[in-house]
Amino acid sequence: MTASNGLFALIVAVAAGFFAYNVQRLVGFLRIGRLDDSRWDHVPRRLFNLITIGIFQRKIFRDAIAGPMHAAIFWGFCVLTVGTGEFIARGIMPGFTLAHFMPMWVYRFYQNNQDLWGALVIAAVAFALFRRLTHRVKRLQGAETHANDPLLILSWIGALMVTMFLAEAFEMVAFPEHATPFYRPLSFAFANLVSFVPHDAAAVIRSASWWSHGLLVLGFLNYLPYSKHLHVVASLPNVYLSNTSGPGQAGVMKYMDLEADVEQFGAKDVEHLSWKSLMDGFACTECGRCTAVCPANITGKMLSPRKIIVNVRERLEQRAPELLMADGRGQRVETTLLDGFITEQELWACTTCRACVQECPVSIDHVSVILEMRRNLVLGESRFPEEVTPAFESMEQRGSPWAFDPGDRGKWSDGMNIPTMAELAARGETADILYFVGCMGSFDDRAKKTTVAFAKIMQAAGVNFAILGREEKCNGDPARRMGNEYLYQMLAKENVETLARYNVRTIVTACPHCMHQLGNEYPQFGGNYDVIHHSTFIEHLMAQGRVPLRHDLHEAVSTFTYHDSCYLGRYNQIYDAPRQTLKRALPVVNLVEMPRSGDRGLCCGAGGGRMWMEESEGKRINAERADEALATGAQAVAVACPFCMTMLHDSISSRSESVKVYDIAEVVAERLG
Amino acid sequence: MTNILAFSETRLGELRRAGLETVTAARRVADATGGQVHAVLAGGPGIAQHAAKLAAHGADVVLVLEHDAFANYNPEALTAVLAARLGSGYRAAFFAASALGHDLVARVAARMKLAYASDVTEFAFSADSVAVAHPGYTNKIVQRFVLKANPALISLRAGAVLPAENAKAGAVEALAPVGDPTATRVKVTLTEKAAGGKIDLGEAPVIIAGGRGLKEAANFKLVEDLAAAFGNAAVGATRAVTDDGWRPHSDQIGQTGRLVSPDLYVACGISGAIQHLAGMRTSKTIVAINKDKEAPIFKAADYGIVGDVMDVLPALTEAVKQARAGA
Amino acid sequence: MKLAVCIKRVPDMEGRFKIAASGTGIDEAGLKYDMSDFDGYAAEVAIQITEKAGAGEVTVISLGPDVVQETLRKALSMGAHRAVQLKHDAPVSDGFAVATALAAELKDGGYDLILCGRMAVDTQNRSTGVFIAELLGLPIITAISQLSVDGGVVKARRELEGAYELIECPLPAVVTIDEGIARARYPSLKGIMAAKKKPLDVKPAQLGAITYQLEKMELPAERAAGRIVGEGKDAVPELVRLLKEEAKVL
Ligand SMILES: Cc1cc2nc3c(=O)[nH]c(=O)nc-3n(C[C@H](O)[C@H](O)[C@H](O)COP(=O)(O)OP(=O)(O)OC[C@H]3O[C@@H](n4cnc5c(N)ncnc54)[C@H](O)[C@@H]3O)c2cc1C
Ligand SMILES: Cc1cc2nc3c(=O)[nH]c(=O)nc-3n(C[C@H](O)[C@H](O)[C@H](O)COP(=O)(O)OP(=O)(O)OC[C@H]3O[C@@H](n4cnc5c(N)ncnc54)[C@H](O)[C@@H]3O)c2cc1C
Ligand code: SF4
Ligand code: SF4
Secondary structure (H helix, E strand, O other), X not given: OOHHHHHHHHHHHHHHHHHHHHHHHHHHXXXXXXXXXXXXXXXHHHHHHHHHHHHOOOXXXXXXXXXXXXXXXXXXXXXXXXXXXXXXXXHHOOOOXXXXXXXXXXXXXXXXXXXXXXXXXXXXXXXXXXXXXXXXXXXXXXXXXXXXXXXXXXXXXXXXXXXHXXXXXXXXXXXXXXXXXXXXXXXXXXXXXXXOOXXXXXXXXXXXXXXXXXXXXXXXXXXXXXXXXXHHHHHHHHHHHOOOOOOOOOOOOOOOOOOOOOOOOOOOOHHHOEHHHHHHHHHOOOOOHHHHHOHHHHXXXXXXXXXXXXXXXXXHHHHHHHHHOOOOXXXXXXXXXXXXXXXXXXXXXXXXXXXXXXXXXXXXXXXXXXXXXXXXXXHHOOOOOHHHHHHHHHHHHHOOOOOOOHHHOOHXXXXXXXXXXXXXXXXXXXXOEEEOOHHHHHHOHHHHHHHHHHHHHHHHOOOOEEEOHHHOOOOOHHHHHOOOHHHHHHHHHHHHHHHHHOOOOEEEEOOHHHHHHHHHHHHHHOOOOEEEEHHHHHHHHHHOOOOOEOOOOOOOOOEEEEOOOOOOOOOOOOOHHHHHHHHHHOOOOEEEOOOOOHHHOOOOOOOOOHHHOOOOOOOOHHHHHHHHHHHOOOOEEEEOOHHHHXXXXXHHHOOOOOOEEEEHHHHHHHOEO | OOOEEEEEOEEOOEEOHHHHHHHHHHHHHHHHHOOXXXXXXXXXXXXXXXXXXXXXXXXXXXXXXXXXXXXXXXXXXXXXXXXXXXXXXXXXXXXXXXXXXXXXXXXXXXXXXXXXXXEEOEEEEOOOOEEEEEEEOOOOEEEEEEEOOOOEEEEEOOOOOOOOOOOOOOEEEEOOOOOOOOOOOOEEEEEEEOHHHOOOOOOOOEEEEEOHHHOOHHHHHHHHHHHHHHOOEEEEEOHHHXXXXXXXXXXXXXXXXXXXXXXXXXXXXXXXOHHHHHHHOOOOEEEEEEOOOOOOHHHHOOEEEEOOHHHHHHHHHHHHHHHHHHO | OEEEEEOOEEEOOOOOOOEOOOOOOEOOOOOOEEEOHHHHHHHHHHHHHHHHHOOOEEEEEEEEOOOHHHHHHHHHHHOOOEEEEEXXXXXXXXXXXXHHHHHHHHHOOOOOEEEEEOOOOOOOOOOHXXXXXXXXXXXXEEEEEEEEEEOOEEEEEEEEOOEEEEEEEEOOEEEEEOOOOOOOOOOOHHHHHHHOOOOEEEEEOOOOOOOEEEXXXXXXXXXXXXXXXXXXXXXXXXXXXXXXXXXOOO
């Protein structure tokens, strides 16, 4: 061991120590967050996510250009990290080689890959720099981003690669006996190019490159904790720890114990968020994929899901030291995450469509942060858009966000011979299936047509079903998504009680919000049912041949496009059933897709309680969606949600006289034989 | 004890239509039970000029209280005068169920320690009592009371009795203030007509609202004309209309606009979406004009006309003008 | 400043009412109850005054059976400081009798300002506030849409039909609140929790004598909803007749 080996060992020790200190400091920050449901369960599922989303970059590839580019850098990094390990070890202990630990052919393969990936990374970095500097990719812009950081990081990575090749090549020049031309072909080719350099000079260059590479590696490691590129370290754990509860469950809002938690309801500052939400801040790469698909952001609202996450990290780095230093050495800043970083206006703009969550390559959950902050606004501070008050009051007083007489809930069924559960019970009978109609389906004139259509289909198929009539209450979704957990729990508990009274097991509904609540969130209150959305149910009945259809009808419409509801699609992964239903009902009709469909579908703008708020900032989301639907040239738009129906009907009718919006049930009912 | 008193409301020196309604009502009772109608006319200098009009509507006597202190409404001084006068023996007294009438009748009743009937739409006098009807529960229920107090104090809902001429002598008698009418605790310092004739949607007793059925911004003139014919009406709109910029957002009625409940709501070319209904369903009377007889607005309306707004509105404006002129 | 707000518990007006078998009341089955709208505005105004001053106390008072406690709790959760229930179980339809009981409670409370609603949205008598003022010998301003209290003087605005007036009187005083002045706030959960710990006294109501008796309640003559008067402009004369004679809005 030479002096230079000793010096290097010392530098490595200091760098590693500093890095370890930073990691434990940042991990320590997470301790100020609130407890979260176990994130240590479902190990196979988590490993699966880690491998597909983390290692194989499944979500990264959703972007056809940046996908391969990032994958090249990421995979290159994985491979080269092993080489870096060997490099550092050799710097301390001359002569160290991994070849001692593996069969020679594996070692040769590994060497080969070092060269190959090094070159790929250089190419990807060059492309990335070129793209950033010349193209100003829209999703990468934004006031909240740290624009110079990526440039620095990319150059740094480029320098790492260059120094690696330099060291390797000049080593070959200086000590030709070390050359392994076949196993490091690129380095060797490069070495050939510079073979004119005298051996001594080559040895100096090698040495300089070697030291530069070593210092760059250690510097990079220690720069990470201060950079958005912390994601290099944080993203894999973040993917592993992400919500694994699966379709339907992933979008469930956390239960809140209203009796116990009297100090702070929801989140006003970072310490009220779960530790996992805080960790999301470390994992974010500011790639902007979330913001690029956010319907609110696309239409010109202030809300940017990326900014929410960036703000969480910024505030965390400010707030955690304050809280963790018991002696108050931390410098206190009189501000909070709410107002200081994130405004009320941003929070209310969210439709809870989960497009951001769907898109985020490192499985960040923006919606949890937004909803926890809404809970604080409503429960803690009674701050919300004033037009929401009547909806809250009406839900409380009349069990529906619109001020209708609860006695009129079942009125749509007049003359249809549909029993209520109460009527059946009085006769000592019961029904196989409960049709939970929901507020829109009960009171909104347009949605009532869907309600009637679906009921007719079930009648034609001989389904034994009943409704609750005046006993039905709003499922509470608008209240919960607007942060009013108190009101929500009141409604949910009442519904669970009513359903228990009739021993209801199976529920159908034409409203994805009702479905999501009853099926996925009511278990928090002891309500466990099999809840089926009408698209799935009708498709099932049709597949069984139970729906008598006429085929002698002339089709007035020749092209349909289908708009995905967020609560059906991204929340519950139902993309096919409504399309299949349409295809079965309209065998000769053409189904065209909008550019944004399936799990990339654009929200209609009504979710998250937006249905009860005015939308005056920017373009209306439903207008954006209507334009997209009309651009397909379809003559009709099909929906499978009463909220989507209102939003699209509203925006399409003001743009086109001829294009109509139908619920899939209406399309089928129209053809009942 | 068979005379009937009618308080004739004035404002800024003008006699109000409600002032004729109380006299007409009193006349009707007096004709049935025997007795005289004494109309009270209070106001600043010059108010006496209206005495003749009261006589023409059936006042046997017009009690004139003309004094600077009454140029604005002077609730405490008027209460003192009326309580003293009524104490001298009347069968009943009629007030208008207006903002001032409500204030005054309650004060007089309180001073005399009497029960009274407010916002009366029907009344029937018998020997020792008066049966009255008074709407409650936002007009969803009619409450029938028997008022045994003497005198029976009644505030009369506008339109319950329409002014009718029935000329009587109308002898003018001066009515003196009781005590110093300027030494009151409650003082009205200013009375003023609502600015620019534009009535706020929240306060307008009548709202004429237009929807996309009007086809273009210029056609809102038809809506404005109808509002002008009513005199006390404001103009509202649906979101479809405010979105298109035909009207300002401040005119939007509905879930995300203003919540209103006027006495009369006329919906012109409005489909009746749930978000619109959320803002106006509680209106006392709803009229809908729409060319589509299946439009949901008809389900919320008390009266509907199926037809083109372009035809119906001008005709309705004309008819309302005539009806208002005739009154 | 000490403020008192009289609050009446009333049924939700959106429901469709049925007359009870007695014929003098409504059938309460299935009805939801809440604070009368104007009383909600009154409570809001009072609470805002103490919030702005950073001092003072708001007492809310309601006369009725034990269920009114729920309504009083709501006022407490909005921010009122204490509540008093004047317990009386049977319905009373005499405004004077109710006002007598309220006045008895208010008399020695040392209140600077007493607020009532312009009217109770169910029975709509519009009398209680004025009666209370008379019984307490205090000045009153009714149906106000704006209020300021400054240097012992109340300044208010009242909306008239197509006009308005500005009114003032010295404190202590009674005011009744019209709409437009303030919207009742939506209580936060924090407020609801805090309200559980605020004092709520229950006292027997000392009703006054009853001189005014409700005979009967009935539903108005049914106007078929969605009644189509006719088609086109020919229907206008009939519409105008109905507006005049039946709806009485012309
Ligand atoms: C979140 C959200 C909030 C909303 N908030 C509000 C709100 O606060 N207020 C509001 O109003 N809306 C609101 N809406 C919009 C609402 O859903 C309806 O789109 C809107 O009320 C429709 O307005 P309209 O009736 O004028 O137009 P349309 O629905 O287009 O109706 C026009 C009507 O005019 C009739 N018509 C056409 N020509 C004639 C003619 N010549 N003569 C007579 N009749 C004719 C037609 O038959 C039709 O019924 C909201 C929507 C959303 C999604
Ligand atoms: C238990 C109970 C049952 C009743 N049932 C009936 C009934 O079936 N039919 C009927 O006609 N009347 C009923 N009354 C109400 C009674 O008629 C009224 O309280 C009284 O006539 C005053 O008139 P008002 O309620 O119309 O209020 P208004 O004179 O219109 O005055 C409104 C204001 O006075 C105050 N106020 C009124 N009542 C109360 C109260 N109880 N507590 C506190 N503040 C109050 C509020 O500030 C309110 O805004 C009932 C009252 C009680 C206590
Ligand atoms: S849930 Fe939808 S609206 Fe909300 S931030 Fe994410 S993408 Fe935007
Ligand atoms: S939250 Fe996810 S999608 Fe959004 S910028 Fe950060 S890493 Fe990208």
